[in-house]
Amino acid sequence: MDANGNEIKTVGASRFGFKSEVAVHALRSLYLRPHYTVTNNETKGAREQDDDAYHSKAVFYPDTRSISYTTTARFPPVRLLLPSERKRILVTGGAGFVGSHLVDRLMLLGHDVTVLDNFFTGSKTTISHWIGHPNFELVRHDVVEPYMTECDQIYHLACPASPPHYQYNPVKTVKTSFMGTLNMLGLAKRTKARFLISSTSEVYGDPEVHPQPEDYWGHVNPIGPRACYDEGKRVAETLTYAYRNQDGVDVRVARIFNTYGPRMNPADGRVVSNFIVQALRGEDITVYGDGQQTRSFQYIHDLVDGLILLMNSDETRPVNIGTGEEFTILEFAKLVQELVEKVQREDGIKPVKKSEIIHKDMPVDDPQKRRPDTTRAKEALEWQPRWPVRAGVEEMIRYYAAKIAEGSI
DSSP: OOTTSOOOOEEOOEETTEEOOEEHHHHHHHHSSOSSOOOOGGGSOHHHHHHHTTSBOOEEETTTTEEEOOOBSSOOOOOOOOTTTOOEEEEETTTSHHHHHHHHHHHHTTOEEEEEEOOSSOOGGGTGGGTTOTTEEEEEOOTTSOOOOOOSEEEEOOSOOSHHHHHHSHHHHHHIIIIIHHHHHHHHHHHTOEEEEEEEGGGGBSOSSSSBOTTOOOBOOTTSTTHHHHHHHHHHHHHHHHHHHHHOOOEEEEEEOOEEOTTOOTTSOOHHHHHHHHHHTTOOEEEETTSOOEEEOEEHHHHHHHHHHHHHSSOOSOEEEOOOOEEEHHHHHHHHHHHHHHHHHHTTOOOSSOOOEEEEOOOTTOOSOOOBOOHHIIIIIOOOOOSOHHHHHHHHHHHHHHHHHHTOO
């Protein structure tokens, strides 16, 4: 349900000459299910039976903890477009959390999609349901090296985005932000493709202005532990606009704020995934500092809506994509506690034990406040978030609960 109590049946919009509407149930069928199919189709409705036909029939054997894989029985139906309407779209980092949801949307819309990923943080399992489809191509490739193809649009998402991952090899993170962006801008220049870079709210650092508008220059420590990502994205934006101003490349810049949803890596150190997995396992929920630092959390489908609208609009300035619904970290931990108990009660699951909230020392350079000013997105793209935090978190809890039940996390 949206904030007004209306059921959300579709995502996307038909705007700027690009139709991006997709039924929510079609997207959910691709992620909100166990990987290991143990079902009785006779007890299901027609739509559930049809959705089941689009998934592999891999079987999990819990006694030996082994799995027998099969290929997809039948691909999900995709929109049939005329050749003149179908775009060739390249998605770097397409096997990651955000990338995989964007790929699902673009595939269901009927476009030709090529995914580049080196699988440092991404996983083939997030997009395995499309492998073999005539509209889809997956290439193991590191964007630090040049890549040649023909394309009409480039969504450049490739870069580790969680602190444990981007701090694991900070030199590599900077190289990915700079060299990867340089290579993809070079490709966009050669093919005359439209280029969208996924920048981040981290370009604002620990902001002294709240909420953060796009014309705020930020407050960043250039030599701190987060600098490899913060400054990497800042220089990637600089490079993007240098190609636009010097060579006329058609560019878009999306500054993405905290996003959550199914397929988030449960071990990547993000607030939402940490809290949910800890609560489902009956572990203590870890809050850093006193928990009064604030974040705004947007659901993945709202982000994908914003990225597609920005790509197909005429807006060339940086655009914040996030939600103004702000929580303190402590408030959010209590919300997760409440919703996990609700889901377990509704599903008849006996909790391991009730999770308690514990406090640990604050990490270095952790921002105290983070909330976007989304006026530009609302005015230029006619975009605003539709998914309330409660609805998105509950769906994510069910996703992780299924993963825990099947033994994959």
